[in-house]
Amino acid sequence: MLRNFAWSSVIILGGRAPHTPAVRASSVPAVGAFWQDQHNFEDRFVARALPGFLLLGLFRRTTRSVTGSLFVVVEGVGVGALAHYVVVGELGVELRVSSFGAVSLLRDMFWGPEHGLRFAQEQASTDRWRLESMCEGVACIDTVQRTLVVQSLYGCGLPLPVRRVYLAMLTATWPGWSVRWAPRGLFDVLEHVCLDPEIVRDSPGADPLPADWDLAADDSINTVVSVRTEAGELFFYGAGNSALLPDLLEVGPDGVLAGALRRPELAPTVFPMSGLHLDLGRRAGGYWTADTLGHPVDDPEWPxxxxTCWYDRYEEQLARTDRALKLPEPVAAEQIRQFLNQGDQPAVRDEMLAKAWAVLE
Structure with missing residues (x-):
């Protein structure tokens, strides 16, 4: 992620892409960034570019199962929601890639092993792993160990409680397989196939916190920050998209505590992406996130x-805040139904849905 951005000219072509969640700044390394607000699908866009660069964004249908994919052109280079597909068989590892696959990856993998394997093998073959900051989704189908490993930043459009229900349903559509989420994204898949994760690591760094990072409205809180003082009192900060979890970890406790708006309780109306809890008396804390646990989130250095990294266990923070932190309860069934109804519908749809919905009965 570039530091010291200057605002530049931006042209947005075409209309809104329905049901298209956030594209992180890391999608456009070394040039600029363009993303949609991750908490809803309204026409809210932010674009940053270096002075003298022109960043164009437009929507386009590019793969059979992607509706309203986000396509960004930066100095003539196409950058989308890139996904890796890894197929492990008796003869070794097949590596494939789709420039826009991350948008629909969780839906494409939902319809069972035969459909998922066929879909993965239809993608473009490659012998080059993309850097983790460019890869926004990954599916590893290990036919030897009968294991499915999935992760997509576009799954962040499903709040964590909903994502857990989705994974339970995914297990039902992949009977006899071990199904798991990859909290560290591409790193976890590389370790699964016995490769060094360092080959895809880059160090984009975090952005400096803006002065108003903690002034997010209740409907736009991205990260919930809770602090227990040495006297045992609690207060909260609500961070919007201008202060993501890596940014908060980067500035350390002094930077976090410099926030201006200390709230006695916090009740975001949209389920947040991440959380950070600090106990000043014990000089201890923890964090959770629905995002990918890549650099520098997994190894923050606070002397x-x-x-402690709680991965996606947001309940750890709730348990430490005496119920003064109130998170909304998403309606999982309805959100998953809307999610699965998007894009192309395979022939096995009704059969797989019957298996999946049985999980909720």
Missing amino acids: GWML
Whole structure:
């Protein structure tokens, strides 16, 4: 992620892409960034570019199962929601890639092993792993160990409680398989196939916190920050998209505590993407996220502090805040139904849905 951005000219072509969640700044490394607000699908866009660069964004249908994919052209280079597909068989590892596959990856993998394997093998073959900051989704289908490993940043459009229900349903459509989420994205898949994750690591760095990072409205809180003082009192910060979890971890406790708006309780109306809890008396804390746990989130360096990664276990923060932190309860069935009704519908749809909905009965 580039530092010291200057605002530049931006042209947005075409209309809104329905049901298209956020594209992170890391999707456009070394040039600029363009993303949609991740909490809803309204026409809210932010674009940053270096002075003298022109960044164009437009929507286009590019693969059979993607409706309203986001396509960004930066100095003539197409950058989309890139996904890797990894197929492990008796003869070795097949590596494939789709420039826009991350948008629909969780839906494409939902319809069972035969459909998922066929879909993955229809994607473009490649012998080059993309950097983790460019890869926004990954599916690893290990036919030897009968294991499916999935992750997509576009799954962040499903709040964590909903994503858990989705994974339970996915297990039903992949009977006899071990199904798991990859919290560290491409890193987890590389470790699964016995390769060094360092080959895809880059270091985009975090953005400096803006002065108003903690002034997010209740309907646009991205990260919930809770602080227990040495006297045992609690207060909260609500961080919007201008202060993502990596940014908060980067500035350390002093930077976080410099926030201006300390709230006695917090009740976001949209389920947040991440959370951070600090206990000043114990100099300890923890964090959780629905996002990918890549650099620098998985190894924050806070001298004298003990920080614990809770992965997606947001309940850890709730347990430490005496119920003063109130998170909404999403309606999982309805959100998953809307999610699965998007895009192309395979022939096995009704059969797989019958298996999946049985999980909720």
